[in-house]
Amino acid sequence: MFDHWIRSLSARLWLTSVAALAVCMTLLAAVVIYAFNHFPEQALGRHEQIERAEDVANGLNFDDAGRPVSVQPPQETAWLFEAVPTELKYRVLNEQGGVLFASGDAQDRSPWIAGDPFHAAGKVEQVAIGSKPFDVVTLRIPHGHDVFYAQTAMSARLVDAMIGAKVKQIPAIVRVTIFVATVIFGLTLTLTLHRVLKPLREASGAAALITPRNLTARLSPKGVPSELKPLLNAFNEALGRLENGFSVQQQFLASAAHELQTPLTLIRGQIELQPEIKHRELLFREVDLMARQVRQLLHLAEVSEPQNLSFGEVDSVDVAQDVVAYLSRKANRRQVKLQVQVPVAPASIWADRSALFILLKNIVENAINASPPNSVVSLIVDKASIQVQDQGPGISQDHLPFLFKRYWRAPDSSHEGAGLGLAICKEIATAHEWQLTVSSLISGTRFTVWI
The missing domain is CATH 3.30.565.10 (Histidine kinase-like ATPase, C-terminal domain)
Incomplete structure (x- = not known):
């Protein structure tokens, strides 16, 4: 049973496809894990820092005159700024670099990055704030004719902690993802192969029903994949040749039996009319045996064709x-x-x-x-x-x-x-x-x- 299944086309397609998917996903997972392990700051840290800066920029509120009046980051981000104020800070600057709003631990007016904030926009720079290393992200916020800047500073210690927590989960997530994806793909592929190979199974079933008594039957190419149609056409042509050969054979058998009956009857009659022939009983026996065989051939030709039966x-x-x-x-x-x-x-x-x-x-x-x-x-x-x-x-x-x-x-x-x-x-x-x-x-x- 297992040997039959493993040799089937559907089983081979299923195993090949699932194995190919598993290999591809494993290679992709290995590349992702390698990138996270060797370049965690670029892979996760930068993304996290830019997201916090965008939360601050999106939380900036303006009055009817277009002046900034407050900053309301999303609740989960505001909670981070309040929970670890010494490790995560934000500021909102005007076009000249003056501080308009700041988180609790960033109220001093000294700039985090020297120079015009215009040149720092869109970048992540490593600076020292209060002798501690920070990564500072600056985003440009155009509003009407004015331009403002949102800055977030995340300590290197907090970046490392966040990256470590996320990287630690990645191998488990990757393994679960590969397993779930392989199972879903395997089930989906099973249904797909069952549907795709249905015309082939139907053709195989139809071919199994063809016997010498219904050689006129042909396999339908309807719904069969184009790669298999030449095989079905060749099979149908072979059936045509078999039908023709079988018909010729049956016709010859019937014709020969019919043609032999009359000569055998005449031979027996001639023997009966000539009493001087020696060994008449032996000749009668041989003629009768031949006649019996001819009748059997005729019966065989007749019963081999269903249309001859009533x-x-x-x-x-x-x-x-x-x-x-x-x-x-x-x-x-x-x-x-x-x-x-x-x-x-x-x-x-x-x-x-x-x-x-x-x-x-x-x-x-x-x-x-x-x-x-x-x-x-x-x-x-x-x-x-x-x-x-x-x-x-x-x-x-x-x-x-x-x-x-x-x-x-x-x-x-x-x-x-x-x-x-x-x-x-x-x-x-x-x-x-x-x-x-x-x-x-x-x-x-x-x-x-x-x-």
Whole structure:
């Protein structure tokens, strides 16, 4: 089961895609983790500092005259400025660099960055404030005809602490992200492959149903991926060639059988009209054997084509009795008794009467040939089956798989034949969608037609 699954196209596509995704995400995660571990300040610190400066700039309020009147950063940012005033500070400057507003620990008027704030706008500069290292971010705030500047100063110690806290979480977050993404991708890919390969499964199912009896069927390319259409077209063309070859073979078989019947009848008649011919009995025997084989070939050609059968309501007991009557003379010559048993009266069945007669005749005739003198061949007809049971020596287990093959005859067979009788029975059973089975008994053989 596992070996079948691992060799399937969908399994290979699934494994390849999931493995490719996992490898790509692992490589990407490795690059991200490497960047955070080796350049944490650039990766996280700068972003955090610029966000705080933007919060201050966005929190600057103006009156109707366009003058700044207050600063109200978002609550979570204002809390940071109040919680660690010695490590995180802000100022709002006018165009000349004068301090308009400042956080609690940044009220002194000394500039954090020397020179015109215009030149510091948009940059992150490392400076010393009160002998402690800080990273200062300056943002330009244009408002009407005036320009203001928002500055935030974050101590190097606070930057390191924030970066450390975030970097520590990154490996776990990356692992969870990779796992969740792989699971979701695997489930989604399973559904996608199931849908994408549905036309291929349908084509495979249709191909499995094609038998010599329906070679006219073709696989539909509708919905099949364009890469597989050449394969389906080639398969359909092969079916066309098989159909043509099978048709030619059946036509030849039927034509040959028809053409041989008349010459054989004439030959037998000529032998009967010339009593001076020596070994007439031997010639009659050979002609009759050839005629029997020709009839079997004709039957085989007829039952191999379903359109040659005429279905209707058939009384299986009546057909069984006809078979017994037809073969009674042969049974008498071999001192074999034929009997029909009907334990439970069956209902009529849907079948071709002539084909059912040929099927039972062939099996009963074989049973007569295999039965010793003073034995019985029974036809047992019930609601579910028709059984033919003899009291012969039985069939070797080694021979059972070959019984219904065309032209096969048991090596120890004592009666003459072409090996077509049971093959014809199998064709008839298949055409009727019946099952034909054989089993060896303690004494004899039982053939069962499950109807």
